Amino acid sequence: MSIRISTRALWQFQTRGYSQIRSFAQLSTPAIPTIKNEPVKPFSHTEPVDWDLLRASLLRYTDNGSLDIPLVINGERIYGKDTSRTIETQINPGKLSQELATVTQASEEDIKLAIDAAKQAKLKWLNTPFVDRAAIFLKAADLISTKYRYDVLATTMLGQGKNVYQAEIDSVTELSDFFRFNVKYAQELYSTQPSETSAGVWNRVEYRPLEGFVYAVTPFNFTAIAANLIGAPALMGNTVVWKPSKYAALSNYLLYTILEEAGLPKGVINFVPGEPVLVTDTVLKDPEFSALHFTGSTKVFKNLYKKISDNVANDIYKDFPRIVGETGGKNFHVIHPSASLLHSALSTIRGAFEYQGQKCSATSILFAPKSIWEDFKTVLIESLNTIKPLNTSQPEGLNGFMGPVIHEASFNKITEAIEQAKNDPELTIISGGEYDKTKGYFIEPTILQTTNPNHPFLKTEFFGPLLTTYVYEDVNFEQILTQVNNNSQYGLTGSIFAKDRDAIRLAEEKLRYSAGNFYINDKSTGAVVGQQWFGGARASGTNDKAGSGNILSRFVSIRAIKENFYEITDFKYPSNYK
Numbered sequence: 001m002s003i004r005i006s007t008r009a010l011w012q013f014q015t016r017g018y019s020q021i022r023s024f025a026q027l028s029t030p031a032i033p034t035i036k037n038e039p040v041k042p043f044s045h046t047e048p049v050d051w052d053l054l055r056a057s058l059l060r061y062t063d064n065g066s067l068d069i070p071l072v073i074n075g076e077r078i079y080g081k082d083t084s085r086t087i088e089t090q091i092n093p094g095k096l097s098q099e100l101a102t103v104t105q106a107s108e109e110d111i112k113l114a115i116d117a118a119k120q121a122k123l124k125w126l127n128t129p130f131v132d133r134a135a136i137f138l139k140a141a142d143l144i145s146t147k148y149r150y151d152v153l154a155t156t157m158l159g160q161g162k163n164v165y166q167a168e169i170d171s172v173t174e175l176s177d178f179f180r181f182n183v184k185y186a187q188e189l190y191s192t193q194p195s196e197t198s199a200g201v202w203n204r205v206e207y208r209p210l211e212g213f214v215y216a217v218t219p220f221n222f223t224a225i226a227a228n229l230i231g232a233p234a235l236m237g238n239t240v241v242w243k244p245s246k247y248a249a250l251s252n253y254l255l256y257t258i259l260e261e262a263g264l265p266k267g268v269i270n271f272v273p274g275e276p277v278l279v280t281d282t283v284l285k286d287p288e289f290s291a292l293h294f295t296g297s298t299k300v301f302k303n304l305y306k307k308i309s310d311n312v313a314n315d316i317y318k319d320f321p322r323i324v325g326e327t328g329g330k331n332f333h334v335i336h337p338s339a340s341l342l343h344s345a346l347s348t349i350r351g352a353f354e355y356q357g358q359k360c361s362a363t364s365i366l367f368a369p370k371s372i373w374e375d376f377k378t379v380l381i382e383s384l385n386t387i388k389p390l391n392t393s394q395p396e397g398l399n400g401f402m403g404p405v406i407h408e409a410s411f412n413k414i415t416e417a418i419e420q421a422k423n424d425p426e427l428t429i430i431s432g433g434e435y436d437k438t439k440g441y442f443i444e445p446t447i448l449q450t451t452n453p454n455h456p457f458l459k460t461e462f463f464g465p466l467l468t469t470y471v472y473e474d475v476n477f478e479q480i481l482t483q484v485n486n487n488s489q490y491g492l493t494g495s496i497f498a499k500d501r502d503a504i505r506l507a508e509e510k511l512r513y514s515a516g517n518f519y520i521n522d523k524s525t526g527a528v529v530g531q532q533w534f535g536g537a538r539a540s541g542t543n544d545k546a547g548s549g550n551i552l553s554r555f556v557s558i559r560a561i562k563e564n565f566y567e568i569t570d571f572k573y574p575s576n577y578k
């Protein structure tokens with residue numbers, strides 16, 4: 001297969017594409033369909049049909065052997081099995097004996113082909129009317145929330161270790177919300193035009209896609225985030241080279257095939273799993289690299305930021321690339337003595353341990369006042385005792401509260417921290433602390449208490465089911481807010497629990513830059529597209545707010561157009577009267 005094309009062929013293609021577009025009439029500015037958040041299916045015991053459909057989907061992905069996942073470049077599938085390409089496998093982190101997929105890894109030549117395909121597809125995609133681009137994403141959202149609902153759930157549960165509810169709020173509702181709300185926000189952006197005009201002048205702006213192509217690097221933990229990282233730039237007329245996480249290949253490939261079924265043209269998004277450094281270095285060398293859309297750890301993002309900055313300094317790029325990245329967090333719950341004890345303790349359990357603490361928004365530090373701590377602790381411990389230990393009897397975590405962590409490196413990092421805690425005089429394990437990887441990467445929900453308000457565990461992101469608590473003297477509430485603000489290099493999410501309005505006001509003031517998503521009397525997780533625009537600053541990212549219209553503005557380059565209706569009859573101005 002050769003999809004490299006000469007400059008002359010590109011010019012001919014562009015000319016043909018242009019004249020073809022010229023033949024389309026735009027005879028209206030259609031309103032988009034009403035956009036609402038996709039309702040969450042609760043999967044309670046009273047919905048047997050949902051469970052049956054889900055079980056059937058799970059079986060489809062486990063009883064037919066492992067799925068062969070190709071690269072998809074310019075719409076063409078490339079399977080590595082019979083070639084010299086490397087093959088990676090994706091296993092079920094809750095059942096290590098179960099191989100889910102073999103994933104072809106892109107070679108350097110493949111990556112270059114993917115870049116060429118993105119450049120080539122751009123010529124037509126850029127000229128594709130908004131109604132057509134929007135319709136593809138609206139249809140994909142509908143396919144996800146109807147025909148493929150149980151399949152996206154199954155692939156996310158099996159591959160990424162989610163229970164059904166966590167998969168539902170990610171791969172179905174958040175994902176389809178991103179696709180639908182982005183259409184609404186794009187429509188609003190396009191209709192945002194200069195409000196001022198002079199007589200005889202028509203001022204307008206055009207929201208051009210970036211010149212070049214976008215590189216999307218996506219994390220394992222949310223299928224929805226991968227969808228938004230590719231979908232937001234593509235909707236705005238950009239074309240994309242997509243490097244998925246190898247720990248989410250199964251759900252991400254299904255997402256790609258759904259977009260194809262919805263009508264996504266070839267080459268608009270190119271699916272290239274591969275060795276991260278090889279893919280990245282090849283992409284970042286290209287002069288037409290125009291934006292990075294990244295979600296993942298802070299360390300990796302900083303590394304990519306540096307590579308891009310070095311290339312900018314070395315005049316590699318045609319444009320200044322946009323860098324959009326959402327990264328790590330060390331998210332807090334601060335409990336005021338006036339807080340509702342049961343509500344704040346149960347919310348802390350959800351925030352810290354749902355999806356095994358593997359949300360960027362997961363609660364990982366808790367500050368509780370001494371006056372209510374003993375009762376608060378009792379609620380935490382008694383509630384955690386009702387979580388089935390390690391949940392190995394149900395590796396797919398069908399209806400359990402917790403499943404496995406994603407991979408061995410994560411298992412090792414968190415369990416080493418637990419072992420370190422056992423030998424640290426400043427730390428006490430107050431709940432959990434057991435782990436077992438014989439069947440899957442299972443770690444008990446673990447709560448530590450520290451006597452040191454500056455303990456490193458209050459600052460380090462572990463990205464797992466590990467919550468560190470500091471108990472403060474009630475009179476030191478304001479001081480603890482200062483401590484939370486100064487301690488953290490991150491600024492992603494955090495919550496204040498209080499009934500006292502002055503306490504809420506103080507926390508809102510003192511923690512202004514500690515969280516891009518700040519919650520009052522609610523857990524630090526669970527932002528909903530269109531409702532709580534998501535993202536944080538400091539070491540947590542560029543805070544461009546996924547789930548809002550703001551993010552779309554990062555993937556367009558505005559052209560201001562002034563059209564003049566009057567003709568001049570003299571080059572001199574009135575002031576040049578002599």
Ligand SMILES: NC(=O)c1ccc[n+]([C@@H]2O[C@H](COP(=O)([O-])OP(=O)(O)OC[C@H]3O[C@@H](n4cnc5c(N)ncnc54)[C@H](O)[C@@H]3O)[C@@H](O)[C@H]2O)c1
Binds near residue numbers: 326329535
């Ligand atoms: N702020 C947010 O919105 C948000 C959302 C989800 C996850 N996260 C963060 O993501 C992290 C967990 O996700 P993860 O484990 O997938 O993160 P990760 O950084 O390990 O991987 C993210 C992506 O980067 C790629 N990658 C890894 N090393 C690379 C390298 N050296 N060069 C280029 N690419 C590389 C991976 O293959 C993957 O596609 C956590 O830190 C979490 O807080 C943040």
Ligand SMILES: N[C@@H](CCC=O)C(=O)O
Binds near residue numbers: 221358359528534
């Ligand atoms: N919308 C999710 C995003 C989590 C990221 O990993 C939340 O707010 O919990």
